[in-house]
Amino acid sequence: MNSDLKALYRDTLLKHSRDPRNRGEIEDPDHSACLKNPLCGDQITLYIATRGDRIESARFEAQCCSICMASASMLTFRVEGMTLGESDAFAATLAEAFNQANTPLPLLENDELHALEGVKSFPSRIRCATLPWEALREAISNKQ
Amino acid sequence: MSEPHSPPQVPESLKKARDAFPILKRTVNGKPIVYLDNAASTQKPQPVIDAISHYYSHENANIHRGVHLLSTEATAAYEAARGKLARYLNANDESEIVFTRGATESINLVAHSFLEPILQPGDEILISCLEHHANIVPWQLLCERTGAQLKVAPIFDNGDLDVDAYLSLMGPRTKLAGLVHVSNAIGTVNPIEVIIEAAKAKDIPILIDAAQSVQHMTVNLQALDCDFLVFSGHKMFMPTGIGALYGKRSRLDQMRPYQGGGDMIAHVTFDKTTFKKPPSRFEAGTPHIAGGIGLAAAIDYIEAIGRDVIHEYESQLITYAADRLKAAPGVRLIGEPTNRSGAVSFVMESAHAHDIGTILDTEGIAIRSGHHCCEPLMGRFGISATARASIALYNTPEDIDALVAGLAKVNQLFG
Numbered sequence: 001m002n003s004d005l006k007a008l009y010r011d012t013l014l015k016h017s018r019d020p021r022n023r024g025e026i027e028d029p030d031h032s033a034c035l036k037n038p039l040c041g042d043q044i045t046l047y048i049a050t051r052g053d054r055i056e057s058a059r060f061e062a063q064c065c066s067i068c069m070a071s072a073s074m075l076t077f078r079v080e081g082m083t084l085g086e087s088d089a090f091a092a093t094l095a096e097a098f099n100q101a102n103t104p105l106p107l108l109e110n111d112e113l114h115a116l117e118g119v120k121s122f123p124s125r126i127r128c129a130t131l132p133w134e135a136l137r138e139a140i141s142n143k144q
Numbered sequence: 145m146s147e148p149h150s151p152p153q154v155p156e157s158l159k160k161a162r163d164a165f166p167i168l169k170r171t172v173n174g175k176p177i178v179y180l181d182n183a184a185s186t187q188k189p190q191p192v193i194d195a196i197s198h199y200y201s202h203e204n205a206n207i208h209r210g211v212h213l214l215s216t217e218a219t220a221a222y223e224a225a226r227g228k229l230a231r232y233l234n235a236n237d238e239s240e241i242v243f244t245r246g247a248t249e250s251i252n253l254v255a256h257s258f259l260e261p262i263l264q265p266g267d268e269i270l271i272s273c274l275e276h277h278a279n280i281v282p283w284q285l286l287c288e289r290t291g292a293q294l295k296v297a298p299i300f301d302n303g304d305l306d307v308d309a310y311l312s313l314m315g316p317r318t319k320l321a322g323l324v325h326v327s328n329a330i331g332t333v334n335p336i337e338v339i340i341e342a343a344k345a346k347d348i349p350i351l352i353d354a355a356q357s358v359q360h361m362t363v364n365l366q367a368l369d370c371d372f373l374v375f376s377g378h379k380m381f382m383p384t385g386i387g388a389l390y391g392k393r394s395r396l397d398q399m400r401p402y403q404g405g406g407d408m409i410a411h412v413t414f415d416k417t418t419f420k421k422p423p424s425r426f427e428a429g430t431p432h433i434a435g436g437i438g439l440a441a442a443i444d445y446i447e448a449i450g451r452d453v454i455h456e457y458e459s460q461l462i463t464y465a466a467d468r469l470k471a472a473p474g475v476r477l478i479g480e481p482t483n484r485s486g487a488v489s490f491v492m493e494s495a496h497a498h499d500i501g502t503i504l505d506t507e508g509i510a511i512r513s514g515h516h517c518c519e520p521l522m523g524r525f526g527i528s529a530t531a532r533a534s535i536a537l538y539n540t541p542e543d544i545d546a547l548v549a550g551l552a553k554v555n556q557l558f559g
């Protein structure tokens with residue numbers, strides 16, 4: 001198989017897309033946002049419950065491709081316990097790094113999100129990876 | 145009886161078709177290209193590329209102005225293209241052909257110049273669930289401006305238009321009926337003859353979106369006798385940025401200008417301007433001259449092969465594609481219309497349309513994945529996207545076989 005393709009569809013990514021975590025709604029979320037990629041019709045709704053300034057849990061509903069699904073699944077796990085400000089800043093740097101061919105993703109070595117690194121070789125798919133993170137930022141700015 | 149899924153024979157006059165398209169010689173990701181995204185845009189044959197190059201090398205000048213030789217030659221070539229297109233579509237007269245940027249602009253032109261001035265609050269515009277956004281959004285915008293209502297005729301689960309429902313929605317307040325001839329998203333061929341006949345009986349002007357039909361079948365305007373018909377050249381081997389609106393001369397005569405500017409006026413003073421007759425009235429400014437010249441060359445190219453030959457072969461090829469895909473493991477067709485042309489849409493159990501598109505791309509196979517500018521139609525099928533393979537005269541049964549083999553790789557990776 002094409003080596004870029006192998007790098008794109010890493011096992012971690014496939015695992016998350018087949019069996020995403022935290023899929024579903026949060027009733028009465030403190031924050032939520034629904035974003036659509038007009039190019040392809042992918043759609044994701046992100047829900048956040050907070051305690052004080054911290055994200056207690058994040059869940060999502062989506063009709064989307066494997067990359068978007070895996071990215072959203074990892075996101076919900078990754079942002080738990082962060083403050084809204086921290087997660088917003090993290091989402092911003094991450095989205096930025098996806099769009100810079102030569103900037104490695106700002107992640108520690110063992111971060112699962114490394115599984116998304118492969119999209120950089122597929123420019124038409126970068127938005128699939130960043131859409132959940134854009135939804136997160138949008139949700140944070142939408143207080144319910 | 146032929147075998148199930150037996151591949152069609154490529155007719156003699158199409159055996160060398162691929163060679164005429166230089167881009168089909170390139171490789172994609174190290175593989176020979178299999179181009180199955182023709183509904184989005186077709187490739188261009190050498191005679192079209194040569195005609196454009198010849199125009200810029202030898203004849204380039206502005207048209208309809210200037211007495212010098214280059215301008216005269218360019219004007220003649222551009223106007224000859226209009227005549228050629230009128231004959232290709234069998235219009236009554238070449239003044240019924242308005243050059244535009246394509247299907248989208250043609251529909252917007254009808255909305256602005258024909259319908260808006262006569263539309264009252266509560267009037268209705270009728271379309272179908274199969275429409276491309278280009279035949280939805282201009283009408284929605286117009287409804288917002290005027291208080292008119294958009295009515296949408298449903299389809300059946302197999303992707304066929306519910307013709308009875310369409311006809312019964314043609315009411316006393318219907319001021320325009322719009323219908324796509326062939327669905328770009330799922331390949332349904334609509335029975336436009338029946339619909340046009342009914343519209344005429346009820347005196348309802350009708351617009352046909354022929355963006356996906358003029359390249360695959362003979363469209364005979366005098367036989368059809370619709371009021372308007374639109375298409376885009378780039379889906380028919382022509383350059384981007386050129387297309388046409390056909391309008392019955394009696395309709396065009398009554399229409400107000402679209403854009404204002406040079407070339408569309410009879411006489412200008414600061415107090416009052418009078419406008420030219422159709423089609424010039426609707427063609428403000430310097431047009432896409434090279435586009436018109438490429439358009440004429442593409443028509444010559446198609447006619448040299450023969451539209452009947454193309455239609456016959458493509459019908460077999462798209463049926464072969466639909467049959468093979470239907471039998472492929474994990475594949476579900478979206479839309480199994482009674483009459484299909486050009487395109488077949490599908491989804492897979494194992495993978496989303498984008499993932500299918502990416503994996504096929506690494507195999508050199510270009511398909512389209514997404515909503516195909518038909519979001520309401522996708523919604524009707526309860527999905528957000530499909531993978532779509534769409535053919536042109538240069539595609540072969542081997543291209544379809546490569547697609548099916550590519551889908552096996554998708555199952556391998558995601559299954």
Ligand SMILES: Cc1ncc(COP(=O)(O)O)c(C=O)c1O
Pocket residue numbers: 183184245246247248249276278279324326327328353355356376517
């Ligand atoms: C059925 C149909 N109508 C309209 C259009 C719009 O064509 P264009 O974007 O060339 O104006 C398309 C293009 O995809 C189409 O397939």
